[in-house]
Amino acid sequence: MEQQARVQEFLRAFHALKAEVQKVIVGHDEIITHVLGGLFAGGHALLEGVPGLGKTLLIKTLAEGLELSFSRIQFTPDLMPADIIGTNMIVEDVAGRKHFQFQKGPIFAHILLADEVNRATPKTQSALLEGMQEGAATVSGTAHPLPAPFFVLATQNPIEMEGTYPLPEAQLDRFLFKLRVKYPALEELNEIIDRTTRPRDAQVRRVMTGQAVLAYRELVREVPVAAHVRELASLIVMATHPRWEHAPEPARRFIRYGASPRGAQALILGAKVRALADGRYNVSAEDLRAMALPALRHRIILNFEGEAEGVDVDDLVGQALESAEGQSLRGREVFFR
């Protein structure tokens, strides 16, 4: 069947791209899967981790595996919005007449690596907002469409907060996933030492075109979601809201603002990619469980008590998940309904 062939092709391409990235990156299997999930879901991803864990290398390797343009912006406090978007320059034509010509900035690339995004001022960070949401950059009243697919991968460092500008909530919400890059395990560390301290022989092949990425994005959106699974996603998001009547106690106590509807969208889209990558044609509750953390952790804002107690948002998402599953069954088993 044609649809089954499409899904099989996606599955093949997904795993081929992942294998290319894993030629360079050791471990981080889940992070790579989620980054690819963000790519095929049509969103953007924010990678958070201490220096030296391979965040930038992962993104660069991913860009190498795709036949797409790539640009990298190292965010610094003196970076200006025009340094990202571009600016109008006065140029002289052959007839000697002068006119303005738009010089495109580094944002005009398929894959944009915003390295250490929290080091730039909020003004500069917000220059990314329009591009991430609308796929266009407006300069002097003229909107310039960004190339498709447009995929922003940003990194930030959770320590060394001196002189940084934490991303505002509005911009955080634009990221489909926030991924926490953790330290590698002992075996992985050994492997990293082996790979990186000898002549590099790993050649990353380009296994996917931009057109293929766009086609896969369409395929992802066709994956059906059952009503009870959709309801579970909504319940998970609602359980992060402290004022919801069925919100779990920790959410009421420690959360100031819960996840936005974009959180529910991210949850479902991420779950669809995961289902396809697993060779399934439907989204299951298990997919939602797997995607809850990356899709929701950056959309929850702690209150003062939560900040003071040092509450981990991941724990709160886990409790919201448990509460939502309890709500989904409405407290009674099917047998007694």
Add this chain to the structure above:
Amino acid sequence: MRAETAGLERLVSLIARQVRRRRAEYYALRGAFFGALAGCVPLLLKEVLGTSAPFLALGLTCLGAVAGVLVGLSLRLPTVEAARLIDRAFGLQDRVATALEWSQRSDRSPLVDALVADALARVEGLDGRGVVPRRRPREAKLLPVPLLLGLVLTLAPPLPLPSGTLPDFSRPADEAEAPAERAGTLLSDERPKGGKREPLQRAELMERDLMARQGGASQNLAGDLAALFKDTSLGSYRPDFASFLKKGDERLRMLEQVDRLPDLQRDFTQSQYKMVFQKMKALAGGLRPDQISPEKLRELLAEMERMGRKGGNWGGEAWEGMEALEMGQTDRALEAMERALSKMRAMEERNRSGRTLRGGRDDQRQGGRGRDRGGVGPGEFDQDFGEGEGSLPGTGRGAHPKGDPSRRLQANPYDVGVEGEARSGRREGFDTNMLGRGANVPSRLQYLGVYSQYRKMMEEALAQEKVPRDYQAQVKEYFQALEER
């Protein structure tokens, strides 16, 4: 039933039948328990019901079970719930439920066909039997109890039912004199045969004659507590409840006079006017001029006159009042005292310093207004700051952008101390005294943890420019000082 999903729907209906059957079993056991329990009642009444009692008990038990079966069968199970049961039972990750739901939708996506085919392929060959486990209610464990009880009651001889009538608690008037005869031997044996009760003494006979205790000549009896006061002045006192009530009335009247109640939040000794006013109110409150004591009035006027000599302008009025008092004109003396009080109050208001919300002192503003009236134009103090200037950082006249430090900052920096018990730890710290509910709940936040949290929040606030630039150094210094402590 759609042809493409026929296989799925067949499995779903099989599971639904299983669920109904299990429900019927479940509720039948519960019904049988309650039926058997109810069946014990006719067995208890076997003496009355005769041989039909066991059949009645059996019938009730069966009726309960049948009712349970009917309840179990009547409960409906939605298709999607049955499909979810299949998904869970066979680990199909919601394939069957999604396929069944989307196959009936008009906006089905192209992937649905692939999904249905996939689900069919996976359920093919699955044995749907035994998917729904048998459940036993709590009552099933207890069912043998009423059954055994019923069996015992069936085999046992009929229980004798209590006969007779209930005792008559009503008591005729003519039997009141002879209770023993009416109650029979039982009551008369149990109760002690005491003599006739003495009638209760009337209240007037119990009143004590306190007059007999007056003076020291009266005889003291053992246990007489009043003897304690024999040689004291209290010994001759009689309790005067009328005076207590009278005093109570006076206190109630006092409560009604709100202005006479002391305001503990104010220090009246700081204000001459208020002090004298209070004294005057205490002297003349509620009395006519002819009822006021002339001596006390003279004393008050003399005090006012003394205060007037020290810098007040009400000395004349006080002197006038004293003269009127000499002539026996109390009302004129009171008028003079009120005038003196008015002057005293006016002077105090003039002397009151402090800035209002507009800024500047009262007398300065009044001066400005005076100049306004004179047509000179706005005075120097009518506006605290010039055009474009203000109390905001960097906009004042002073060279220092934050303005001059307040008086409190110049005061003793150690005016606030922390009292408490010294804490053990590598940093100096105290367990301070706490009141209220918080006293019973020790803090769960460690000082170092809290400090680092707050420091982080401070840094974020500075980074996000929530703190004005001119104040950032001050905020940093504050946290630095905390760290050093």
